[in-house]
Amino acid sequence: MKKLINDPNAVVRESLEGMAIAHADLINVHYQPHFIYRADAPISGKVALISGGGSGHEPLHGGFVGLGMLDAACPGEVFTSPTPDQMLEAAKAVHGGAGVLNIVKNYSGDVMNFEMAAELANAEGIPTLNILIDDDVAVKDSLYTQGRRGVGTTVLAEKICGAAAEQGYSLQALADLCRKVNLNGRSMGMALTSCTVPAKGSPTFELGDREIEMGIGIHGEPGRQRLTLQSADDIAQRLAESILEDPPYTRTLREWNLDAGDWIEQELTNPPLRAGDSVLAFVNSMGGTPLSELYIIYRQLAKICQQHQIQIVRQLIGPYITSLEMQGCSITLLKLDEEMLKLWDAPVKTPAWRWGI
Amino acid sequence: MKKLINDPNAVVRESLEGMAIAHADLINVHYQPHFIYRADAPISGKVALISGGGSGHEPLHGGFVGLGMLDAACPGEVFTSPTPDQMLEAAKAVHGGAGVLNIVKNYSGDVMNFEMAAELANAEGIPTLNILIDDDVAVKDSLYTQGRRGVGTTVLAEKICGAAAEQGYSLQALADLCRKVNLNGRSMGMALTSCTVPAKGSPTFELGDREIEMGIGIHGEPGRQRLTLQSADDIAQRLAESILEDPPYTRTLREWNLDAGDWIEQELTNPPLRAGDSVLAFVNSMGGTPLSELYIIYRQLAKICQQHQIQIVRQLIGPYITSLEMQGCSITLLKLDEEMLKLWDAPVKTPAWRWGI
Structure with missing residues (x-):
């Protein structure tokens, strides 16, 4: 470790x-x-x-x-x-x-x-x-x-x-x-690598050199399925579709x-997402994935949302809910109304975020 | 990869x-x-x-x-x-x-x-x-x-x-x-792990399970010395002292x-840092190191600065100049005068940073 x-x-x-x-x-x-x-x-x-x-x-x-x-x-x-x-x-x-x-x-x-x-x-x-x-x-x-x-x-x-x-x-x-x-x-995440809890000293789970875990939890708990490594576009597609096609x-x-x-x-x-909805699109790093890769995921997510006639009106891209040094990402789509949008834009001043003040 | x-x-x-x-x-x-x-x-x-x-x-x-x-x-x-x-x-x-x-x-x-x-x-x-x-x-x-x-x-x-x-x-x-x-x-960094340039597909350098590289460059180029893994406090001490004891x-x-x-x-x-100086202390993640670990480094850095009668008047903690997914950190100490301090605090609005606006 x-x-x-x-x-x-x-x-x-x-x-x-x-x-x-x-x-x-x-x-x-x-x-x-x-x-x-x-x-x-x-x-x-x-x-x-x-x-x-x-x-x-x-x-x-x-x-x-x-x-x-x-x-x-x-x-x-x-x-x-x-x-x-x-x-x-x-x-x-x-x-x-x-x-x-x-x-x-x-x-x-x-x-x-x-x-x-x-x-x-x-x-x-x-x-x-x-x-x-x-x-x-x-x-x-x-x-x-x-x-x-x-x-x-x-x-x-x-x-x-x-x-x-x-x-x-x-x-x-x-x-x-x-x-x-x-x-x-609605959210869904995936992992490229595991992470190590300090007090344990060894990885929480094992992933092969060409394996990824789709639907990973933020403690490394198992997700939906283990797949062979996919392209960023395919990963974004799988994550986004799991969210967009999620029934009530x-x-x-x-x-x-x-x-x-x-x-x-x-x-x-939960009402399902529908064409015409406005959303906040959040692409999150699990901790160890660099920002440049999140933008590659966001690029594909934006295309998919456009195809579904879902308008991204705010975005958030970065490591904000992480799993130690795990590499991977999650996507969250939050349907916004006027009230939520105004409150999202309101001033904030914390150790991690500051805007409007 | x-x-x-x-x-x-x-x-x-x-x-x-x-x-x-x-x-x-x-x-x-x-x-x-x-x-x-x-x-x-x-x-x-x-x-x-x-x-x-x-x-x-x-x-x-x-x-x-x-x-x-x-x-x-x-x-x-x-x-x-x-x-x-x-x-x-x-x-x-x-x-x-x-x-x-x-x-x-x-x-x-x-x-x-x-x-x-x-x-x-x-x-x-x-x-x-x-x-x-x-x-x-x-x-x-x-x-x-x-x-x-x-x-x-x-x-x-x-x-x-x-x-x-x-x-x-x-x-x-x-x-x-x-x-x-x-x-x-003045800055100095260190690496716990290597990183992989996508077009190359294999790690830029190799580090053993218990090895760290002190003085690493942001492209993974060699630093001052390769050491056995140290505690965060010892690493912070080595980085900070390299900066504080750097001659003109x-x-x-x-x-x-x-x-x-x-x-x-x-x-x-470069004038050396002296007792009585006010500084901005910047603890930077090389990319793959989680925020929680940066705070452990900062905790020790603050103690060392206090011992040297150097006053930290602003801090910056996070992944801002990274080396892909490399794990490790760097410390930068910037001596501030009134002009620089005021300009640091001035409004900014970019993809990565926003404050005061």
């Missing part, structure tokens, strides 16, 4: 220390339990937006803490869910009196722990809602998941909901917006109900 | 096509000869800033074309200098009547071709100056270079000089500023003299 690390078991802590020193103007880091939070938190009267999950996907989530995005991020160990006490302490640190929305990627550990944290926070008088992101069309159920996994749409939901929170959305309105973003987003996806999710003080189940359906 | 590409010989072209589609609001791409230029060029009365070099270092240089940075970038084939006709055509496309400054990384091919381009442009009535970047303390002379190589300071010079051009600096004032940035910047560096460079209409030689010396 060759990495720029010291102790394999201190990677998360030392990386957080580096972030804290580098971005002291934007964020603070609390240790034991670990969470990153806005330097100006709590912000009175603003709904606090929190996310989190296993480390190893940087800049997600900690790089997105700041004005116009998250109030706090809870990093677990690499590829391991954070714990309820992290989430609860983060909520207490950033709650500005208007409630807390947790954006939760759909992995069993994250869901369980964020649900426990929400129950504890509500019991302590912090109105808290959780919204799941489950946008990965590759597989239903996986090593880490019941239902579809949460991937690229998470990044977009954090930006769009962060802008809405900044503009004064109520807790319920913010939850409704986040659910809408999730229902309008219906599942039952549970959300906290503030009035009932309990979880309620609701059936939710 | 596993990459997200189609034809190994069409990588640069197809990547440019992807960029052109993705960023049509910011840039245009001209093909044969290839150059990327601002969508709003030429800008009347503004000095035009041009850079270029071999591809494979993205987002350098094309990702830095736009408001507050470059007017044009000339990409060569991967790790291969662009040609004088690219540079001349780019100059014609973006010249707004106030002259052209070429920022040239010190590699023999780039220097020769940018000098020829400057002579041609001056002969055609476009006042053109070239400033060299030669900031890599690792080695004097290398496979591709006479004198020190141009690396991380290039990114910083493009931002600082781009802001100055936007603010109306004259051609000579801009050249003086760029020379100052170069003399105040004196060499003779030639620059075009507009009055004489000829090249003149001048002796230039």
Whole structure:
């Protein structure tokens, strides 16, 4: 294992220390339990937006803490869910009196722990809602998941909901917006190479010299199929078609109900993408794939969208939800309406992103 | 070779096509000869800033074309200098009547071709100056270079000089500023892994499972020494000390003299970094190293700077001058004065960077 690390078991802590020193103007880091939070938190009267999950996907989530995005991020160990006490302490640190929305990627550990944290926070008088992101069309159920996994749409939901929170959305309105973003987003990824979790020291999975994994998860969990190496155009085509041809996806999710003080189940359906839709097209590097290759993927994606009469009105191209040093990419298409578009364009200032300010 | 590409010989072209589609609001791409230029060029009365070099270092240089940075970038084939006709055509496309400054990384091919381009442009009535970047303390002379190589300071010079051009600096004032940035910047890099040029198809060099290359060049050219794998803290220490302990560096460079209409030689010396200096600290990924590891490097760099009473007043952490998918990092320390600091903070809007606007 060759990495720029010291102790394999201190990677998360030392990386957080580096972030804290580098971005002291934007964020603070609390240790034991670990969470990153806005330097100006709590912000009175603003709904606090929190996310989190296993480390190893940087800049997600900690790089997105700041004005116009998250109030706090809870990093677990690499590829391991954070714990309820992290989430609860983060909520207490950033709650500005208007409630807390947790954006939760759909992995069993994250869901369980964020649900426990929400129950504890509500019991302590912090109105808290959780919204799941489950946008990965590759597989239903996986090593880490019941239902579809949460991937690229998470990044977009954090930006769009962060802008809405900044503009004064109520807790319920913010939850409704986040659910809408999730229902309008679809993703699929692939890997050229594996990645190595520092504490383990060996690759998470093995791929042959001419093999690729289509539908890979962000922890290296298996996807749809293992194929012989394809051209970038063919890979883009497979990823894009999996998204574009994905039928309406219906599942039952549970959300906290503030009035009932309990979880309620609701059936939710993703509407399929249609000719005439406007989308944000997100081509993401899994970490080790250079930007130049992402543009080759984007070039083909743009052609395919045009063929399907889907108009790309915003794009995002780069390493934003990664799997350590894995080579590969994912595509996310998010159907945008006027509300989401305006919120996407709104100012942001975080360690990873800054625009409009 | 596993990459997200189609034809190994069409990588640069197809990547440019992807960029052109993705960023049509910011840039245009001209093909044969290839150059990327601002969508709003030429800008009347503004000095035009041009850079270029071999591809494979993205987002350098094309990702830095736009408001507050470059007017044009000339990409060569991967790790291969662009040609004088690219540079001349780019100059014609973006010249707004106030002259052209070429920022040239010190590699023999780039220097020769940018000098020829400057002579041609001056002969055609476009006042053109070239400033060299030669900031890599690792080695004097290398496979591709006479004198020190141009690396991380290039990114910083493009931002600082781009802001100055936007603010109306004259051609000579801009050249003086760029020379100052170069003399105040020092860099050193290292590699954990090699990289593969698509058209070659095999790794540029070989590194053993426990070997690292200290002082690596951005084309994988050899550095100072090959070592057994070290901890991140030891690597950061070696890189930082090479920079901090670098003595005054004196060499003779030639620059075009507009009055004489000829090249003149001048002796230039980098002042060493001293206690009390304010710096911009840039921790750069060679491409395949994840952000989390860069923060571990930055954590140690910040400690070392503090020990040397050098104050980090700005930081930059990410993959900005890369070597395809190479794993490793480089450190650049740029001594800042008030002028450079203000220009660093000025608005920028390019495919890779956007802030303040």
